[in-house]
Amino acid sequence: ELWDTKRCTNRACKVNVVNRDVNGAVNILMLTKYSRGSLELLEQRDLPTTTRYVSVRGSEDAWRAIRDMTVRGAPAIAIAAVLSLAVELVVQGEGSQFSDAAQASQYIQDRLEYLVSRWTAVAGAEAMLRDDVAANRELGALGADAVACAAGVTAPLRLLTHCNTGSLATAGYGTALGVARALWGSGRLARVTCTETRPYNQGARLTAYELAADGVPATLIVDGAAAARMAAGEVDAVVVGADRVAANGDTANKIGTYALAVAAAHHGLPFFVAAPTTTLDPATRAGADIAIEQRDPQEITHFRGVRVAAEVPVWNPSFDVTPAALITGIITEAGLISPSRPGGEYDVPAFLAAR
């Protein structure tokens, strides 16, 4: 089933971003270009100035593409990983190299484990391929209502978001950005403030780009300006994505998310996490049990290969954990999860069991 390439092809072809070039012409940017035995990934590090694709011939290439941020965002990582394995298997002979199903299954299991080079992100790859865009649209519609209700304002909303959770991070539409898209589509969004999102600038390069392509009014800020933006009265609610949600609702997401939650609480603003159910990890008890990926110090000390920082030690976690108590609600395609336990904690396993 993992290399049911027909289905993968259909799904992958929907993985795209619509944008307009300087002349106003519409371009379709596909996250992946996939056909049986062949995979190319959009080189996201070059966006928004250059659009190019890199060839992925198997799981080794995909592992490097994931590690080096050619493809990023939890759902997109899962999609790239599984498609790369599909290509590898086709190139190797469509299963003829295995003596029986058990051997094939073991090989696939081993390669999938190998592919988890950015371990903070969790996602059910198969389910993601099948359902991601539809799930994101559900999530977006549901989230739009929840956020509008919690913000308690009648005028169109001003959202703040972090990192990139849109079409470039998922199979399409997006999670937190899907909520923004649903609000925009229903005339309930005034503006999105997007953070630059250091050190990889996913907000400046990718989120701002997606919002501009959709014609959504957007304002870009440096990460350190978020609390001041809230104090200035320019934010009604914060919506972010997730790389992993623990059983108690603690949420790992791009570094800086925790600071946004603290600032939102201080300003009395609703703070929502938008994530597909494949990102929920009921097997992980709490945030303290989530291993956080440390990135290369050069992401901070260097800019395009040139050192821009003094010679001191660097601490560069890719993600942080926002405590459940700071999260107003977790928006999924299966419904809104609200805190239900003492101390503002969530019961994610109970939510999953009940749906």
Ligand code: MRU
């Ligand atoms: O380091 P990245 O770019 O992979 O980090 C991405 C995020 O933190 C996103 O918020 C998260 O993966 C959700 S994407 C729908």
